[in-house]
Amino acid sequence: MDLDAVEHRLNLAARDPRLLFTSEPEAKFRELVKQVHPDVNPGKEDQAKVVLQKLERMRAAFTVAGTEVKNGDRTYQLILKLEEGNLSEVFLAKDQEGNERVLKMARSLTPGVRTFLKKEYDTLQDFHGRTSDPGFFHSQYFPVCYDYFIHDRRACTVMEHVSGYSFTQLKTIFHGRKIPDQHFVWIFKRILEGMGWIHKLGWSNCSLVPDHLMIKPEEHAVKVLGWVTSEKTGTGPAFVPGKYKAWYPKEKKTWNPSSDIYLAAQSLSYLFGGDPQNKKLPIGMHPNLRLFLQSCLLESPGSRVSDAWQVLENLTELARKLFGPPKFVQLELT
Ligand SMILES: Nc1ncnc2c1ncn2[C@@H]1O[C@H](COP(=O)(O)OP(=O)(O)OP(=O)(O)O)[C@@H](O)[C@H]1O
Ligand SMILES: [Mg+2]
Helix, strand or coil: CCHHHHHHHHHHHHHCHHHCCCCCHHHHHHHHHHHHCHHHCCCCHHHHHHHHHHHHHHHHHHHHCCCEEEECCEEEEEEEEEEECCCEEEEEEECCCCCEEEEEEECCCCHHHHHHHHHHHHHHHHHHCCCCCCCCCHHHHCCCEEEEEEECCEEEEEEECCCCEEHHHHHHHHCCCCCCCHHHHHHHHHHHHHHHHHHHCCEECCCCCHHHEEEEHHHCEEEECCCCCCEECCCCCCCCCHHHHHHCCCCCCCCCHHHHHHHHHHHHHHHCCCEHHHCECCCCCCHHHHHHHHHHCCCCHHHCCCCHHHHHHHHHHHHHHHHCCCCCCCCCCC
16 A cells, blocks of 8 residues: 555544454554655655554554443443544544443633533433424434543543534545536535534524544445534634634624524535635635525624525525536545
């Protein structure tokens, strides 16, 4: 396998490192190091260094295996570290019934961070409690959050493991290749459906950034993470991650449904090759889809369509004109 192929396999395994490191992580690591080391990739040393770092990070992910985290008489066993989030470390874990879960553990001991993780738990619990609301397929769009507790003075939540790729991970997998326009439609539609439901319940997500939008290509599904700054409609997020600050709409303090749609449109623009930092839309995209994105990104919230269901209907109509009746086109990652 050449360097590009190993890098691609590492990127694909970001959603679950066990896809690459099967039974013998150490042996696999040694085998791959021989292929990606800068010394055996003359002329590609810079890329090789980056790939080697990724590989080392993935091996290190397994060092937590077996660690127990307890909430009273409930025990979770860590399997590996998935991600380093903004506020928390994110682990793949097993509960005592053997179910695979994601365990988020705050990196800081401060009460503020506890409040944020508790907020995420409370919001998702609220959604989960709505199962009897007719038509509210909450689990299709949002992960279930099972537990919240303090372990070793750190706030923890336990969630459903969403085995998809975040927009951020997808961008890395595509590595500059263009994602075909057809996929823009189903990805945006799923997000608008999810937002339609939560806006109806009086909630805003306030954080539809690439790290929080999880795609399952084989199901054309999208699940939304990132509920620590969720708020009731009309209130803005308590904080904005520095990395995405320039992406946010101006009305941070008077957040409304169109603000969620704005931020989602920025993330879609990023995924399809645009530059949200500078409000530049993707160049190679169909002009009508660009115009559609533009309409979600008008500066004045009063000029945007604020009803997610309406935006969804407009997009469905446009897609029909551009691509004909909806059909399932697989998003190929290789
Ligand atoms: N339930 C989950 N299933 C799969 N992956 C997850 C899950 N929760 C988090 N992740 C992964 O971990 C990353 C960081 O998670 P998240 O953004 O929720 O934590 P955070 O950055 O600490 O909190 P926040 O962004 O809400 O302040 C996500 O981008 C995603 O890749
Ligand atoms: Mg995050």
